[in-house]
Amino acid sequence: MANELIFFTNPMSRGRIVRWMLEETGCAYRAEILGFGSDMKAPGYRAINPMGKVPAILHEGVVVTEAAAICAYLADAFPNARLAPPPGDPRRGTYYRWMFFAAGPVEAAISNKSLGFEVPDERQRMVGYGSIGDVLSALEYAVSQSEYIAGDQFSAADVYVGSQIGWGMMFGTLEKRPAFEAYWNRIGNRPAAIRARGIDDALLPPKA
Missing domain, CATH: 3.40.30.10 (Glutaredoxin)
Known part of the structure; x- marks a missing residue:
């Protein structure tokens, strides 16, 4: 078909x-x-x-x-x-922001950490994520501002960001900060998940 x-x-x-x-x-x-x-x-x-x-x-x-x-x-x-704020809704910018933050800086930072690669301080400006510490602090901010990434409604950004957090905590590549655990508890047991x-x-x- x-x-x-x-x-x-x-x-x-x-x-x-x-x-x-x-x-x-x-x-x-x-x-x-x-x-x-x-x-x-x-x-x-x-x-x-x-x-x-x-x-x-x-x-x-x-x-x-x-x-x-x-x-x-x-x-x-x-x-x-x-599963997405409609075009014209100001929440759509937040939705895109954090979904692609997870696809870029989060993915790269966690992958490098898992491979044992650490960017020297003097070269952090050469990589998109800077440092793993900055990435985790920004990610913590993203999941702490509201119930879901883009406000009070679950979206595709939560599927993507939540998957990164859930897997990271499960496999030990992401530290178990209280904000990450609380966020994963909110979304990880949805019927579709x-x-x-x-x-x-x-x-x-x-x-x-």
């Missing part, structure tokens, strides 16, 4: 973020589960995403990659789900 939404993912990837977002929209979709390595690097999938990575979606002939971009796209593609985790957990390989 030309208007079918196809979701390319792996249950051990950032595709879990998109799965949660899809469940929040309530839209119909078909998941294609790809293995790391040959599946993702095969020519057929490279035609979808030349990076050979998941997640990606194909919707009405449009390919979208990168988890934050997919979340933003789905919020606009399915407006009845009310629970459904999404259940679907992906069922797809995980059995433990040895």
Whole structure:
């Protein structure tokens, strides 16, 4: 079907973020589960995403990659789900600000920390996030100003930012500040989040 939404993912990837977002929209979709390595690097999938990575979606002939971009796209593609402030609403700027802050500075800072790389003080101005301390303080500010990222309504920004915080605390790459724990407690047990985790957990390989 030309208007079918196809979701390319792996249950051990950032595709879990998109799965949660899809469940929040309530839209119909078909998941294609790809293995790391040959599946993702095969020519057929490279035609979808030349990076050979998941997640990606194909919707009405449009390919979208990168988890934050997919979340933003789905919020606009399915407006009845009310997962983004409407155009013209001043909250939309806050929504974009923190979603892409998480996709840029937060992702980069946490990845570098996990790899054991620390930016020297004199070179912090050369990287977009500056220092991990500054990033975490800004992230704490973002989740402390209101119930949700963009005010009193849950949005796609909460799916993306919340996923970064939830995973970070679970795997020890993000310190468990009270503000992060309180925020995750507000959003992490939403019905769509629970459904999404259940679907992906069922797809995980059995433990040895």
